[in-house]
Amino acid sequence: MTLIVTFNMRKGGTMKTTLVRNLADGCARAGLKTIVVDADSQHTLTMTMRVNPVDALTTLLTDDTVEWGDVLAEVPEEFSGAQREYFYLLPTFDGQQAIENQAGIPDRIYERFQELRGYADVVLVDTSPGAGNIHAGFYQVSDGIFLPCLCELESVLGLTATLNHLYTISQSAPVAPVMGIIPNHFDASEMVQQINHKYIVDHYAQYGRIFNPIRDKTIWRNASQNRQSVYRMTEHKSYNIRKEAKIAVAELQPILDTILKAVQA
Ligand SMILES: Nc1ncnc2c1ncn2[C@@H]1O[C@H](COP(=O)(O)OP(=O)(O)O)[C@@H](O)[C@H]1O
Ligand SMILES: [Mg+2]
Secondary structure: OOEEEEEOOOOOOOOHHHHHHHHHHHHHHOOOOEEEEEEOOOOHHHHHOOOOOOOHHHHHHHOOOOOHHHHOEEOOHHHHOOOOOOEEEEOOOOOHHHHOOOOOHHHHHHHHHHOOEOOEOEEEEEEOOOOOHHHHHHHHHOOEEEEEEEOOHHHHHHHHHHHHHHHHHHOOOOOOOEEEEEEEOEOOOOHHHHHHHHHHHHHHOOOOOEOOOOEOOHHHHHHHHHOOOHHHHOOOOOHHHHHHHHHHHHHHHHHHHHHHHHHHO
16 A cells, blocks of 8 residues: 655654655655655755755645646655655745745645645655645645654654644544654763653643654764765664664664565555
8 A cells, every 4th residue: 555654743853854854765666656844844864865955845835737747756765875766856945935824735735736646655744844725734634644753842742743633633634643752862871861752742642642752862963964874874884884774774664674574555
């Protein structure tokens, strides 16, 4: 089946884009037909995957004559390390802001992304830190939602806000279940983080599986600056970078396995 998953969190800087970018390469390397969607007008995902930022998402949602094949961009070999047979990105740009509050956008998202069913194996959607029309559309068309968060108060509040938004929308339309809450940037030597982590485990497990925290590591930033996936960084010439990249890949594995299993279901 085609699995559409959306990454969202009201708070910014919680690893949404980093997770989407790297998990996408994990899916593509596993042989899945993979489409990544940049639905954040800041277009970080587009840039860090080496694709030109253009208003493809906006065009797709506002122009009926446009087809998916017209707007998808191939993910360059330099990002993944090898040309994957079917690895595409739907870019975005500033023009997205103009449609963010437009009526009918959630329905348009629903219609257009349903068209992907049967074509791609997996569609990973990166959203902006917020809770608007665009998020509402993806909650409805997705099969699952991942909520990445930090082990700090602001993220805990962000989790509550995001879950509230989901609940509100679910009163008028079916929404996807939470496939996982992913604590990250974790530093076990910080007492406050440990306390917040425990709080998240104790209070949010009822909403979705809580994954083991992803540690705070420079490799994630390095890979983003190099505009390469952490998988590709495991082939780096420096031994230390290869080692760190392998740790990063291992930390992604349980999330990747969850996605792969859901695709096979
Ligand atoms: N586990 C991590 N450890 C250290 N830095 C990270 C980690 N995950 C992401 N980063 C860095 O944190 C910043 C924010 O991550 P990003 O994925 O862009 O967040 P979001 O998309 O949620 O706003 C980026 O500079 C990224 O490279
Ligand atoms: Mg982002």
